[in-house]
Amino acid sequence: MAENNFPKTYDHKSREAFWQKFWEREQIYKFDEKSKKPIYSVDTPPPYVSAEHLHLGHIMSYSQAEFVVRFKRMQGFSVFYPMGFDDNGLPTERYVEKKYNLDKSKIERAEFIKKCLLETKLGAQNYKKLWTSLGISCDWSKTYSTINPHCQKISQWSFLDLYKKGKLVRREEPIHWCPKCQTALAQADLEDKEEEGLISEIEFQIEGKPYFVATTRPELLAACVALFFHPKDSRYQHLKNKKAIVPIFNYEVPILSDLSVDKDFGTGLMMVCTWGDIEDIKKWKKYDLLHRPAITSKGTLSSLAKKYQGQNIQKARENILSDFKKIGKLKKQEKITHTLNIHERCGTPAEFVLTRQWFISLLENKEKFLARGRKLRWFPDHMRSRYNDWVKTLAWDWCISRQRYYGVPFPVWYCKKCQKAILPKEEEDLPVDPREEEPKIKKCPKCGSKEFVGEKDAMDTWMTSSMTPLIGARLVKNDKMQKKLYPATLRPQAFEIIRTWLFYTVVKSLYHHNSLPFFDVMISGHGLDEKGRKISKRLKNYIEPQKILSECGADAIRYWATGATLGENMRFSPEEIKKGKRLVVKIWNASRFCFLHLRNFTPAKNFTPKDFCDRWILDGLQKTIGAATKFFENYEYSKARRIIEDFFWHDFCDRYLEFVKYRLYTDSSRAVILKPRFIGAEESPGFQASQNLDSAKNTLYLVLLTILKLYAPILPFITEEIYQLYFKKIEKVKSIHLTLWPKVDKGFFWPEKEKVEFSKVLAAADAIRKCKTEKGISLGKEIESFKVSDKKIKEKFGKFLQKSLRVKRII
C-alpha cells in the first residue's frame, strides 16, 4: 500500500461518523435469524426516554455491557442485541407534567397521552443518535418501545396468564399512596429519606385524668382509633379496657395492650391511627379497629378533621400543634431524626390509603424467588446479596395498578351490577383498551347484566419492563428461534434497580414459564462527577454526552468506561479520556510503522518464527490472548484492557518494534528507506537475512492483527479503521467485528529455558538504555562499548544487542 493511503494523523471525528454509517449500511450487527451458530442473547436495558437525564453514567454502563457483547460476537456467537425504550408509565408522565407544567386532573387524557407520545418519540431519537455515536452494536431493526402494541400485548398477556394461574388478585387494602402523583404505589417505588421532625407529647383524657402520648404526626389525631401500651408496662395496667378521649376532636377510643409496643419509647403510650405506618395497619387488622381516614388521596385532611379539613398535611400539623399549645395540652417537644418513605419519582412522603387495587402475589413465594436468585450467575457475585436482602424484607404483594393515564391499560372490564371481572378470552384479541373499547362478550356470565365498565387504571411501568426478555425474543417471528432467545443469556443493568427490574423479571419468568429469565447478570455501578458525587439533575453536575463524544471520540470515552471494575462506581475523569485518546493515536502510529514495512507483503499460512525476538513476542501474545479471553469471559473488561495495553504498549511498541527495526531497515527490496546506521545488520548470526526478515514481517502482521482484534470490543472505531486500511484485502472479512476472536496457538509457546535466557537479554537492553540515559546520550546514538558478563548471552546475543541498541562493541 502507498503511504498516502495512510494519512499521518487519524481524525476521529470524521472517521467515526464514517464507520457508523458503514456498519449500518453493511448491517454488520444485524441478527441472523437463520444462523446455526450458538446464541448469545442480551436483555438490553430499555432506558427511560425522558432523555433530559441522559448522562455519562449511561454511557459507562451501556459501554461496559457492550464490550462483552462485541467479544461474544467475535467468539462466534450469533448475538441477539435488541434495543428498547422505556416510555410508558409514571416516569414519562412526570416528565411531561414537569416539562409542560401540567396538572393531571386538569387535562384530557387523550391530550395528555398525545404529549407523552411526542416526548417519547423525541427521546428515542436522541438515544438512537447517542448510542450510534458511541458505537453501540445493537441491531436497530430489533427495537421496541414499551408503549407500542407489541409490548402492550405481551404485558396484557402476562396479566391474563397470571390471572388464570391464580397469581393475580384484586382486593381492597391499605396501600402506599403518593398524594402528589395520586396513585397507589408498590413497595419498590419507595425510597428512604432522613428528615428532622418534632416529636410532641400531647394530652389525652382518661377517666378525667391526663395521660400523654408521643407522636410525630399530630395531624393524624382525627384518625386515632385506639391507644396501646405494652402488656407488662406497670404504669398503664389500670387502663386496660377503658376508654380515652381524643383531644380537640372529643371522641372515645379503646385502650388496648400489645407486645409490639416499646415501653421505653415516648411515654410508653402509643396512639394508633388510620394509618401512620405499617404497625398501625397490623393493629387495625389484628384488633378489628375502626377505619377513620383523616387524610384524603390528595394529601389533604378529610371532613373527619373538622376545622382542619382541606389543609395539607404539613399545614395541618403546624396548626394542630399550635392549637395544642394554646390550650396547654402540649407537654414537651423534641427534635428527632426519623426516616420517611418517600415516592422515589417525586420525593413526596407516601401515605396509606384504603383502595381497591390489583396485586401480584409475592409473599407466598419468597423461598422460590431466593432459589432463583441462587441459580443466576451474578457478576460481581456479591450483588446477589442485594437481591436476597430485598426478597427477605418484602412486606407487600406487588401492587400493579396505577391511577394514571399513560401506560398499558388493564385488559379487564367489570360487570356494573355484580362487579365480576371480565377478561378477553384469546391472546389474539390483545392489546385492548377497555377505556375505549367494549368487551367482546355481550352479557355477564355471572349475573347476566349487559352493562360493563372498563378498568381506568394504567399498569405499573415495571409490569411491562419485567417482560423484556420475552418482548425481545418475540421481535423475531420464527417460533424456534424465539425459544433459543428466551431465556436470554445476559441481563446487564445497574444495581439500583435490582429490587425492581431484576426482581420483577425473575418473578414473571417463574410464574409464566417456570424458568429463569436469563442466566448471567452483569451489574454496573453508576457514573460520578469529578468530585465523586452521583451525577444528578439537581446538582447540575453532568456534561452533555454528545459534546464529549464529538470532542474526544467514542473510542476515548469507551476507554474511560473500562476504568472501573464491574459494579464499582466511577468518576468522570478527563485524564482517563485523554489517555484513551493517546492510546488511539499510539495504535495508529504503530500501525503506520508496521505497514511501512509490510508493503506488498503476503503473510505465510503457517510460519515458524526464525528469530528469538519474534519467538519472544509471539509467546507473549499467546499469554495475552489467553488472559484477555478469560477476563472477558468473566465480564472483567477492565482487567482485559489492562493486560492488552501492557502487551501492546510496552512489549510490542517499546521493545519489539525497536528490536526489529534493524532487520526491517536492511530489507534490500526497500533500499529507499535504508538507513545508514542499519547497514550491515544482515550479518546477524545464525540466519540468512532474507529468512530473518520474512520472519519479522510475518510476526509483525500476526501480532498487529491480533492486537487489533483484542482491542476491537473496546475500541471499535480505530481498530476498524486500521483493519480496513490494510488487513481486509488479505483477511477477506468485511469488518474486523465479524472476524474471529484470536485463539491461543500452543505452537508459539516458548520453552521456559529460552524465556529465562531471553529475560537476561532484556535486562541487558534495559541496562544499556539506562546507561545512555544517565550519561544524557540520545538512545539513537552509538556508544563505544558495553559489558555483558554472561559469556553465553554475550556470544549468542551480542550482535543483536549491538545492532538493536546501538553499541559498537559488546565486551
Next chain:
RNA sequence: GGGCACUUAGUUCAGUGGGAGAACGUUCGCUUCACAUGCGAAAGGUCGUAGGUUCGAUCCCUACAGUGCCCACCA
C-alpha cells in the same frame, strides 16, 4: 439496628501466604528517521488500627475504626 462493598505511592486503582506494583502527576535526560499525544530514567508507600493463625501475613481469621451503598425501623 441489619447487610454488602471498600480502605495499598500525591491521585486513580491492580495485586499475591515468602520479592510491594501500574497508570497519571512530579523531577531529570533524550529533536529517536511510526509516534514529543513520544522514548528512557528517578523520587515517592509501616499495604486503615489492634489482636490471632503461620516458620513467615499487605493477602487468611477476629475485633474495631473510617468511607460508600442497600435495607429495616421507634409510634
